[in-house]
Amino acid sequence: MKPFAYFRAESAEEAVGAFAGHPGAQYLGGGTNLVDLMKLGVTAPDLLIDVSRLPLNGIDEMPDGGLHIGATVRNSDLAAHPAVRTRYAALSQALLSGASGQLRNTATTGGNLLQRTRCTYFQDISKPCNKRAPGTGCPAREGVHRDLAVLGHSADCVATHPSDMAVALAALDAAVHLHGPQGARTVAVTDFHRLPGDRPDQDTVIRSGELITGVSLPPVLPGTHCGYRKARDRASYAFALASVAAVVRVEGGVVRDAALSFGGLAHRPWRARAAEQVLRGAPATEETYARAADAELAAAEPLRDNAFKVPLARNLAVSVLADLASRT
Ligand SMILES: Cc1cc2nc3c(=O)[nH]c(=O)nc-3n(C[C@H](O)[C@H](O)[C@H](O)COP(=O)(O)OP(=O)(O)OC[C@H]3O[C@@H](n4cnc5c(N)ncnc54)[C@H](O)[C@@H]3O)c2cc1C
Ligand code: SF4
Secondary structure (H helix, E strand, O other), X not given: OOOOEEEEOOOHHHHHHHHOXXXXXXXXXXXXXXXXXXXXXXXXXXXXXXXXXXXXOOEEXXXXXXXXXXXXXXXXXXXXXXXXXXXXXXXXXHHHOOOOHHHHHHOEHHHHHOOOOOOOOOOOOOOOOOOOOOOOOOHHHOOOOOOXXXXXXXXXXOOOOOOHHHHHHHHOOOEEEEEEOOEEEEEEHHHHEOOOOOOOOOOEOOOOOOEXXXXXXXOXXXXXXXXXXXXXXXXXXXXXXXXXXXXXXXXXXXEEEEEEEEEOOOOOOEEOHHHHHHHOOOEOOHHHHHHHHHHHHOOOOOOXXXXXXXXXXXXXXXXXXXXXXXXX
């Protein structure tokens, strides 16, 4: 392993200041992804700025009825928080469907959003990979790609985004709060992760030296229900083949409002705007849910070995929507 310096920051300002002048620096959250990638030689920071103990570990009620989640809140604490379990159940369910108890005790909200793809070529430095080494090619397109993207991929990269949490945050219309050398800014979660295009090395819109300080959730309207469902190769410790987060409000047998996002299908959590258009104002029936899922998945371009993801995602969407609607 390449030698690196270590610095534990006490405040967000100190962390951002420590980054200045160190293009090879990286922030360290729980380290559950970053340290693995360092051991594999995928990344080699010369300075690790430990932000895991910053005073950003609160989960706070906002005056508008929303919730603010600090960047260093551990995944298990977030999943167990009463407000998250009751009002934002999709988020709690998504977190609990990811990794293992030990990992969730360590992983942070900020680090979870920025975890890297599990494409096997990306993690194997003996192989070419446009994401890890731009311009070297994408062997996954013709090689092993069963777990990879069916929506929004490019000639340069067919990787999927791995986070379950981010899929729930996308359906819940969360916002990411950033603090960097140019000051603070807020980005909608749906705009935070990128499609690969010809720059698959850039997973998100985060700028060099920017620190995630927190995530906020808008208030939930009365009568709204939300949930998360994930299909994977085994019951735990596995990333999503496909997943769905849904937020719905049904009144009088009609879908009044709906937000839907897919995981495991694309380079970013896939907010299903076409499906939502079909859902709003339509009868709350399985026929509507299937039509909505089909409207979204019509854009899918499966690779040789992953066409199974399209009906899998469709069925997940129908079952989650039917389940949530039956609660009203
Ligand atoms: C065996 C295994 C199984 C897993 N299964 C799943 C799964 O099923 N679903 C799932 O969603 N996840 C899964 N994970 C991934 C796990 O959720 C992530 O590793 C974890 O959430 C990352 O959080 P962290 O705090 O440890 O991040 P770190 O590893 O510390 O950092 C990850 C990235 O975020 C950056 N970073 C960290 N904090 C900040 C910040 N505040 N501001 C800016 N940048 C920051 C780091 O520089 C790094 O680039 C699995 C992991 C393992 C090892
Ligand atoms: S899919 Fe993306 S991450 Fe995987 S080999 Fe291709 S470029 Fe690399």
